Every structure is written in C-alpha cells, then in structure tokens.
Amino acid sequence: MPKYSLVGYDGSATSQRAVRFAVELALATGGRVRVVSVLQVTEGSADTCALMMTDQGGSRCSHLLDEVKQLVPGSAALIDAEVVRGTPGDVLLEQVGRHNVDHIVIGHTERGALARWLLGSVSGEVLQRAHVPVTVVR
Numbered sequence: 001m002p003k004y005s006l007v008g009y010d011g012s013a014t015s016q017r018a019v020r021f022a023v024e025l026a027l028a029t030g031g032r033v034r035v036v037s038v039l040q041v042t043e044g045s046a047d048t049c050a051l052m053m054t055d056q057g058g059s060r061c062s063h064l065l066d067e068v069k070q071l072v073p074g075s076a077a078l079i080d081a082e083v084v085r086g087t088p089g090d091v092l093l094e095q096v097g098r099h100n101v102d103h104i105v106i107g108h109t110e111r112g113a114l115a116r117w118l119l120g121s122v123s124g125e126v127l128q129r130a131h132v133p134v135t136v137v138r
Helices: 013-029 046-073 090-096 111-121 122-129
Strands: 004-008 034-040 080-085 104-108 134-137
Touching: 004 080, 004 090, 013 034, 013 104, 013 134, 034 046, 034 090, 046 080, 080 090, 090 104, 090 122, 104 122, 111 122, 122 134
Parallel strands: 004 034, 004 104, 034 080, 104 134
Antiparallel strands: none
C-alpha cells in the first residue's frame, strides 16, 4: 500500500478529483499526500519571468494549501503542499526521489490529437518515465 502519494495540482476538475482520490487512499492506508503545483514560465525576458515567478509563486503558495485542504475537509494533517517552478513532468518526477514518494496520482484532461502533439501530455510523460506506480484519474 502507498505510504506517500504525490499529486500534481493545477486547479482543474481532474486535479481536484486526483487530490480527493489520493486523500481517500491515504485515509484508508494510513499514508500521506504531497500536493505539488507547478509554476511554469514559457515566455518573456529573464527579468519579467523572475518578477512573475516571485509574485505568482508567493500568492499561489499561500493559497494552495488552503484550497487543497478544502477539497477534503478534515484532511489537513495528511497533506503537504508546495509550489515549484519548472516543467510539470520533470518537477513531478523529481519529487519522487526527493521526498520518498511511492505513488503518483495525476489528473488527465482529454485533449485532441493536435493539442497533444503540440503541447504534450503531462500524464503521458509521467506514465512513461515514472519508476513508481501511477494512478491516472479522469
């Protein structure tokens, strides 16, 4: 049974379902849940990116834990939350080793073939590269 599940969280309905699933699993198994929201910057100068990351990161981090804990009332003691800068797939996979994660729960949003080809799929990347069990929640 998983003892420490990692959830990638972006505020979408599927990531909310992923958090609920992971918390319910943790409650059933005596585990914990680590929720990570990735702050990804794709355009702009270095100064613009740094300012945006500082401003968004600070406010996003202060609201993330409260937002996530409201999804499953009474679960606050089971959840660790963090906002991390980077590319979603890389960040989630890095978290596995850094925090001794033994299970990943990720939401999957259906996209068309063109969007998947252009933008990629975080869930697909995690499934392909992870060395721990992965649960994809739809």
